[in-house]
Amino acid sequence: MIEFLMPSLGADMEAGTLIEWKKKPGDTVKRGDIIAEVETQKGLIEIEVFDEGIIGELLIPEGAKVPVGTALALINPSGIASEPEEEEKIPEKKPVALQPTEERILEPISLEKTEEIHTKASPFAKRIAFENQIDLSLIKGTGPEGAITKEDVEKTLAQRDITEKEKTQEVAVAPEKPGTVAESIRTAVAAAMSKSNREIPHYYLGKRIDMTNALTWLKEVNSKRTVKERLLPVVLLIKATAQSLTEFPDLNAIWDDGLQQKKDINIGFVVSLRSGGIIVPAIHQASLKNVDEIMEALNDIIPRARALKLRSSELSDSTVTITNIGDGGADTIFGVIYPPQVAIIGFGSISEQPFAQDGMLGIRSSIFVTLAGDHRATDGLTGSGFLVSLNKYLQNPESL
Structure with missing residues (x-):
């Protein structure tokens, strides 16, 4: 197996937050394919893969803060796909303890405790929903096994805005902090x-x-x-x-x-x-x-x-x-x-x-x-x- 590592995107980068996987176990990848999106101080960056093969296992959950050089995924260069059940085990995989000097390494993006546990959604989707006060239980997911993706939440948010405009009500949007x-x-x-x-x-x-x-x-x-x-x-x-x-x-x-x-x-x-x-x-x-x-x-x-x-x-x-x-x-x-x-x-x-x-x-x-x-x-x-x-x-x- 080839280890796909969190890349360094500059001398100033020590860690990045894994926002979303763009590939899943069993997917074939080639050089230049986008495998994930990572948030750094320089914005949301598309991470490319530079090996060819089949995704064997995703080691890090979405929403985790990961130090540079950490193994994010395993890629099988032989072209033999991993067993299907491996994908189901990924959410239960406990993060590996890394660099004890790092604070909150591999901690998922925090959400309100009132969020329903049974709702299946990516951490990024949950964060968008929480920030915009959207009830995830009312959204039909289009992701794997019905999981709610960020696109599902953004679509719901857009529909809500249109509806509110039609009712001539002001759209309540939290102001962006200037200069962030x-x-x-x-x-x-x-x-x-x-x-x-x-x-x-x-x-x-x-x-x-x-x-x-x-x-x-x-x-x-x-x-x-x-x-x-x-x-x-x-x-x-x-x-x-x-x-x-x-x-x-x-x-x-x-x-x-x-x-x-x-x-x-x-x-x-x-x-x-x-x-x-x-x-x-x-x-x-x-x-x-x-x-x-x-x-x-x-x-x-x-x-x-x-x-x-x-x-x-x-x-x-x-x-x-x-x-x-x-x-x-x-x-x-x-x-x-x-x-x-x-x-x-x-x-x-x-x-x-x-x-x-x-x-x-x-x-x-x-x-x-x-x-x-x-x-x-x-x-x-x-x-x-x-x-x-x-x-x-x-x-x-x-x-x-």
């Missing part, structure tokens, strides 16, 4: 950045890069496209970064009792949230994507990041981070490395600046690029070579 999501995410970021400042000896390098050729090429390419198909300058920055990392693989790495280079170049892209704070999803295998595929990835991942609907791999797979101020912002940004990564590249705002070229002074579109490196992993010579390579690719955008 933003505060949670800021807390998570603060933990990671504090760890970074404590443990990582940063060094910083900077280089001003002429973007005139790149923007001219981009304007010409976009003139032949529809508005929907047009590329933004940031895709050239991401692609040039990915290409340069192939030449300097020590920067595409993590530090874990030594330098560990990563084969795939998965670029974490900093996304600002409207409610406050940031989140850093990964653009997978950026070096293998062309500029159109990178643009497509951005159009997909940014809205989902702001809606806090990312997959576990998008939060945990980044091998290096890019932070980009965008037009009209600060000229220069000095990033803080996100552990266990060993580098972060900062791109300031593209602006018109005096620029000397071939002995002549003129006005050129330029950008100031910084590299923050982990001095345990690399040094200024490596970092400087990377910035020179980055400049080379941006001066020849057609090569991207």
